[in-house]
Amino acid sequence: MANKLGFYFNATACTGCKACQVACKDKSDLPVGVNWRRVAEYTGGEWVTNPDGTVEQNVFAYYTSIACNHCTNPICVEVCPTQAMHQREDGIVMVDESICIGCRYCEWACPYGAPQFNEEVGVMTKCNFCYDYLDEGQSPACVAACPSRALFFGDIDELRAEHGELAEIAPLPPADITEPNLVIEPHHNAKPIGSPSGKLINPEEV
């Protein structure tokens, strides 16, 4: 069994510039409305009254860059009626566009919004980890583009050994559903999943 690939995202370094998203879009020539990598902006905060009667705010915001997490338990592969959605030995989850019927069931199932429907061709598309770049010894486009060195990829076991196991912060779903091959270095303001204290403020972008 080959080692599984995964992403490491350092939220303390991310500035929310979305270079990863744009590099991905450019590399795979994605149409309008299809964004394999997206950057979620999660913010919250309120007015807090101090004991001395003064009032100040505790506004916070942080970014989470998310593509397909090439999960250990990929729900998209499980529910796909055609087996177009499949997982390679190295853990990369791919959709065979010549088999896909475009029923969009994987889109309903995936809590990361990874499989996306391409209206032009009528089938699902998704992050393929830039497997062609990997074959050439290059990094995936998103990783290579990150100017603040917030995004990395590699053997998920090594990434976990180095950076820990955290894979769920708001606004992500619980990790136990699909076991994403993702490691997150949380922002110091990071909220737990399902937290009521903030909200995703760019839903139209993710």
Add this chain to the structure above:
Amino acid sequence: MQANEWSLIIFTTVMQMAVGSFVILGGVHFFATRRYDAQAADTLSDRALLAIGPIVILAMLVTFLHLGNPLNAPRAISNLGSSWLSREVTLAAIFTIGGAVFAFMQWRKISTATIRNTIGLVVAAIGLLLVWSMAQVYLLPTVPAWNSPATVVTFFITTLLLGSLAVGSAFVLTYQYLRGRNNLPSSDTQFDILSTTLRWIVLISLVLLGVQFVVIPLYLANLAEQGSEAAMASISLILDQGGALFALRLILLFVGAGIFSIFMYRSLSSESRTRMTGYLAYSAFAFVLISEILGRFLFYESMIRIGM
């Protein structure tokens, strides 16, 4: 709501109605045969059986509208090992083909009644499995509004309620048609079959109506209790944005399956009131059909996935 979800609303509702009709018709035929004879039992039920065919084929064709790439559609049955959608499509295909074979054999009286009944029983079982698998498709852990036992119960209520009322309407229609053409053999027997069937259908409707009115508040309360952002957004889509439609659905259901059914029961006291029975049966069916379509619309409309 994507426009192509109309195809799913039509497919699931109509397919469930077809399965329900097939099952109810089988039950009616079984009891009518025991009480009278096979020929008497066939008179009203054969025509109703043949009516299911075009409805099922329509439902199957509509699903193609849902696909981005319909040319690959046959591949949808290739992941039976893990995909409920694959299982649903496969069972729908088997039900359609099996139902067609059975209807043809029954129509032309091919083979013996025992063999036909056995085939009918198998097809009915496949139909019920189909409804089960339809529900499983929506039990996604990532969609709180769907991931509920209420999805399974509601799909079966739709199946039996619409099936019963469709069979009821088909029976009255056939009875009046045959009587109008003076083509009704032993009309006393046929009226007895008609009225007994409709009485049972009324009872089934009232019970299912009761169950539905217990399940809906339990479902909403359970969803509210989960409290997640996705769950609350789904409730809001049903009760706020969809509030008027939701109320209309409940009213149509109550009037159709409840009030019209009770009046239909009372109209069965005399053969001379068959015309009134017909109006009530058609109205009950129409009201419940619209209610179920509205309910299914809200079901898809309330889809909010967790995560991002």
